[in-house]
Amino acid sequence: MSTIQLKKANCRNCYKCIRSCPVKAISFNDEQASIIEKECILCGKCIQVCPQNAKFVRSDIEKVKGFIDRNEKVYVSIAPSFVAAFECDDPKKIFGVLRKLGFIHAEETAIGAVQVSREYDKLIRAKSMANIISTACPTIVALVEKYYEDLIPQLAPVVSPVIAHAKMMRDMYGSRIRVVFIGPCISKKDECSDENYESVVDAVITFEELQEWMDMENLDFNSEELDINGLKNPYAAFYPAPGGIIKTLDTESKKNYKCIGVDGVERCMEILDSIRSGSVNNYFFEMNGCAGGCLGGPCMKKLNGGFLESRERLVNHTKKHTKDTNYGVVESAKVDFGKTYINRAVKNIIPDAEIIKDILKRIGKFNESQLLNCSACGYSGCKEKAVAVYNKKADLNMCLPYMRERAESFSNIVINATPNAILVLDQNLEIQDCNYSAEIMLGKSKEDIKGNHIYKIMFCDDFQIVCETKEDLVNKKHYYEEFDITVEQSILYLNEQHLILAIIKDITSEEKQKQNIYNLRSDAVDIAQKVINNQMRVAQEIASLLGETTAETKIALTKLKKSMQQEESENP
Numbered sequence: 001m002s003t004i005q006l007k008k009a010n011c012r013n014c015y016k017c018i019r020s021c022p023v024k025a026i027s028f029n030d031e032q033a034s035i036i037e038k039e040c041i042l043c044g045k046c047i048q049v050c051p052q053n054a055k056f057v058r059s060d061i062e063k064v065k066g067f068i069d070r071n072e073k074v075y076v077s078i079a080p081s082f083v084a085a086f087e088c089d090d091p092k093k094i095f096g097v098l099r100k101l102g103f104i105h106a107e108e109t110a111i112g113a114v115q116v117s118r119e120y121d122k123l124i125r126a127k128s129m130a131n132i133i134s135t136a137c138p139t140i141v142a143l144v145e146k147y148y149e150d151l152i153p154q155l156a157p158v159v160s161p162v163i164a165h166a167k168m169m170r171d172m173y174g175s176r177i178r179v180v181f182i183g184p185c186i187s188k189k190d191e192c193s194d195e196n197y198e199s200v201v202d203a204v205i206t207f208e209e210l211q212e213w214m215d216m217e218n219l220d221f222n223s224e225e226l227d228i229n230g231l232k233n234p235y236a237a238f239y240p241a242p243g244g245i246i247k248t249l250d251t252e253s254k255k256n257y258k259c260i261g262v263d264g265v266e267r268c269m270e271i272l273d274s275i276r277s278g279s280v281n282n283y284f285f286e287m288n289g290c291a292g293g294c295l296g297g298p299c300m301k302k303l304n305g306g307f308l309e310s311r312e313r314l315v316n317h318t319k320k321h322t323k324d325t326n327y328g329v330v331e332s333a334k335v336d337f338g339k340t341y342i343n344r345a346v347k348n349i350i351p352d353a354e355i356i357k358d359i360l361k362r363i364g365k366f367n368e369s370q371l372l373n374c375s376a377c378g379y380s381g382c383k384e385k386a387v388a389v390y391n392k393k394a395d396l397n398m399c400l401p402y403m404r405e406r407a408e409s410f411s412n413i414v415i416n417a418t419p420n421a422i423l424v425l426d427q428n429l430e431i432q433d434c435n436y437s438a439e440i441m442l443g444k445s446k447e448d449i450k451g452n453h454i455y456k457i458m459f460c461d462d463f464q465i466v467c468e469t470k471e472d473l474v475n476k477k478h479y480y481e482e483f484d485i486t487v488e489q490s491i492l493y494l495n496e497q498h499l500i501l502a503i504i505k506d507i508t509s510e511e512k513q514k515q516n517i518y519n520l521r522s523d524a525v526d527i528a529q530k531v532i533n534n535q536m537r538v539a540q541e542i543a544s545l546l547g548e549t550t551a552e553t554k555i556a557l558t559k560l561k562k563s564m565q566q567e568e569s570e571n572p
Helices: 016-020 045-049 061-069 080-084 092-101 110-126 138-147 149-154 161-173 187-192 207-216 234-238 244-248 265-276 306-323 353-361 382-390 400-417 436-442 461-469 508-570
Strands: 004-006 026-029 032-035 055-057 074-078 105-108 178-183 203-206 258-263 283-288 421-425 431-434 473-480 485-494 499-506
Touching: 004 032, 016 026, 016 045, 045 055, 061 074, 061 178, 061 203, 061 207, 074 092, 074 161, 080 178, 080 306, 092 105, 092 207, 105 110, 105 161, 110 161, 110 244, 138 149, 138 187, 138 265, 149 265, 161 178, 161 187, 178 187, 178 207, 187 203, 203 207, 244 258, 244 283, 258 265, 265 283, 353 382, 421 436, 436 499, 461 473, 461 485, 461 499, 485 508
Parallel strands: 074 105, 074 178, 178 203, 258 283
Antiparallel strands: 004 055, 026 032, 421 431, 421 499, 473 485, 485 499
16 A cells, blocks of 8 residues: 555645655646655655645554554554654653553664664774765655665665664564554655565554544543663664764764765755765765654644754753663664665656657747746646656646636637627726727727726616625616617626626617517507408498398388288288
């Protein structure tokens, strides 16, 4: 399992981890960042700077709990920086907490540091190396093995204090014990899982993880004190501070090399570049990947007083060791502290200039003047980013200026192509911007429109209403007498921006067309009414004529009937 894990849902295209990674061991594809394990030196910067907490460290707590639940003998090697990691008035109480968690014995890793310093002294006295690079920091070892493989012969062939102490504990307390390291460093997790040391250190817990475990068990530092093993060389506890290793070296041996402490990956890389150039010789370099040494480790809890308080706590704790008489396993251990290194060189393919040019052209960079080198994508320059794209470590569209320009270009095309007038007003109803259609509708240039109060340009109470109520008015019809136009307008309040957006559609021609249709229909109705009236009149006239004719017929028939009846009566 990778030492650094990723919460994909939290990763949000900020590229901050890439900007902070000194070796660019982070790829970004499909809108997700991921650690490239074979290139990573586990400096922890990506975890420290991530604003979304998208990265976290693999926890060994459950693994250690398993050891304890199986009643195995679990020993602790705890980094001396623990005194600067916890708000505790007496550091010995921390060991009481460890006992309550189930550990049977705890010692400071500084015990191993004593032996490491002795091995450094031997190397310095031998004067067989051009330069000596300390190897207490696994991040620096990884940096050299992966990116400065030609300098591997200048790494001190000595194990780190953690491995030295773990070997000593196994030699003293038995090979079957479990050894757990507790400290501020995430690169120790990788170092201790190395196949060469898998049987030396069984698990690594960071100070942050220890605090989480304490919280789960409802433990604090009001525990019974537990005495800890003292140190023959109290200065070994200075290892976590910058220059701490040099402080432990023998005064006479230090005369053979110029001893310099360097902290922070970038500064260490600067020194390594100088060594590589051949301009540096006869130096002992105490290198630490974290600025401020282990006191600035990625899993160190930050004290209110910052680095100064951390260092003061360490100094006070170290002074107390001079009174201790129990030296732990320092004198009794007889183990091998030597170490060999592996060439794990990282080789990214560097494409030729034409390929780089083609990649840059795809993001609108056709000449040198368009190379902004703004580092927004995480890379120091556009060409370096293009190399990352070629090696499939970066997305083409990670260029923020290009994407912004592209988005603005698309937005401008849409805004200026729309036939509707668009106005942007501030809370004082002053016009901040407008599009081309607004210029056409209002018969004014943008320069004449911008900066004016809306009522100097066009008057409608709806603008004031929206400003005061912050409620949108959508698709409302209004007639602007000053322009002799009828419009359908939506006035929207943009709450987050505190702006007012007006989208105005000129519907004058539609309204005129509607009026023409209405007039035509009115005329048709009038004509129809006239036809109906004429028909009614004709009908009435016909009915009148039919009435008169019928009456006359009736009279004639009546007369005929009477005549016929009279004739019958006279001639029976």
